[in-house]
Amino acid sequence: MGEFELIRQFFTRPTPRAVLGVGDDCALLQPAPGMQLAISSDMLVSGRHFFADADPYALGHKALAVNLSDLAACGAKPLAFTLALALPQADPAWLEPFAKGMLALADAHGCELIGGDTTQGPLNICITVFGEVPPGRALLRSGAQAGDDIYVSGTLGDARLALQASLQKLNLAEDAMSAACLRMDMPTARVELGMALRGIATAAADVSDGLLGDLGHILERSDVSATIYTEVVQGTMHNAAEARACGQDVLAFALAGGDDYELVFTAAPANRAAVAAASESSNTIVTRIGHIDANTARKPCLRLIGADGTLLPDRYASFDHFST
């Protein structure tokens, strides 16, 4: 089967909102008058971001979800995406479920596949996603203020727990394993929460590389420090007790596990009711985990407070794609 035939068969869909979709040199998009376009690009590599034998349906879902998560962190409404795909071979038995998983999530968010590229090569999935947001309403990393509350959505650490269990570093009961794997393989992008937080959150980022690292980006760009209550963070995690019983550093999973695709965001204490309303309207749990402090040193500083109120050493470095 040729490249063009492949594209046609699995990825050509009606694109009612785009002026022109798959099949020309470019796709054409007509942004709504006055709206800003939010753009993000993520590349997923076999053996690094997913196992080579990953279920293709889940992988299709995840590849788009991690991109939608970036739109969520900006409070942008998903519009469209492009897909560039390098494949070792053109295997319809893999491509069909992969496309289905991806397009099911795309349909759920009204996000159209408008173009892309297919080539032979080591499995690599690169998606660029487009969303829209009214001017001045995007959630940025740079707006956190001393005194703001810090929140996370959903649960943290479950994806890392699933990874450790997959690598046979710990045993989980069957139910716990399924739940954790679902979080690793089929993450939920917090798109509705992000949009609901426009005008409420002062800063936001998505938690893809671990809470501390991604919160660190907010601190750096906002030029502020933060205090985090680690027991509260750990409390968001499912199955923390089982993991601890297996001798795992559960707190490290929650603080620096990565692959969570939750939102970490800040908001003024005066907006607690508004945050609760955004949580409710988007049907997404949020947990207040700490607060923003003014910088006392020249660099942003992250204080971790343990269960007994003592300061923990900051040994929970963020995941880095090159240094780990």
Place this chain on the structure above:
Amino acid sequence: MGEFELIRQFFTRPTPRAVLGVGDDCALLQPAPGMQLAISSDMLVSGRHFFADADPYALGHKALAVNLSDLAACGAKPLAFTLALALPQADPAWLEPFAKGMLALADAHGCELIGGDTTQGPLNICITVFGEVPPGRALLRSGAQAGDDIYVSGTLGDARLALQASLQKLNLAEDAMSAACLRMDMPTARVELGMALRGIATAAADVSDGLLGDLGHILERSDVSATIYTEVVQGTMHNAAEARACGQDVLAFALAGGDDYELVFTAAPANRAAVAAASESSNTIVTRIGHIDANTARKPCLRLIGADGTLLPDRYASFDHFST
């Protein structure tokens, strides 16, 4: 050196036209009022689209040029791009010239790097490029009409000639080799020509997979046939004589060599002076190579007429990333 440090060092640039550039979850772009956004994405894989030891400066140039070529084919003005990059290792000695080659071309076209992703993996370069075009003025593949002239820009076949010489399948004199390699390694995207052809060309595509294949896309989407004069096509090629003396099928290089990044376009005969003016104003040679015919069968048909006026067999199949 960590991932984030790498990005900062080589790829963070001022982005005066974007609302928000590299460093947040999304970039923010404010399209000019009423304009349509043209979007294209191309993925380049080591060992498939370039040699693993390719000069990084030239590779940086080429990776962006092949994307700009898609904008050119739509007549769009380049605005911005995202870069997703998988690298075996974070090597500043490679990254610095790669970034320089890419950003020099970006600067020449006023095209800003606004975001992207970096990860470890087999070398893979995925660029998504954004351009703008007034509504209804984009050049599409679908507008060719029976009776239209067919043109190509620049020269065809030189990149394939360079590839064959690099693989030691033929010998070229040093000057000829340098000229051919420049065409393979540092292609010129015909952006100015594409913009100048708005309102003049009835259809256009960029020649990335070989003239016949890419013209074939125009025929298919316009539901028309075509006649091409092969001697005229071959006449655009540099060093055709040397290559033929080495026993190479020179015509195949020009018709189906691939990697040319020229434009193939159609225009009504009444617009010959306008095409000449667009060629002149964009400082880009164009050559009239044939004409569009009405379909006589159910499928588009491509007739190749040789030097002596006889019909050639169509054995010049297009390059396909999976079937070759």
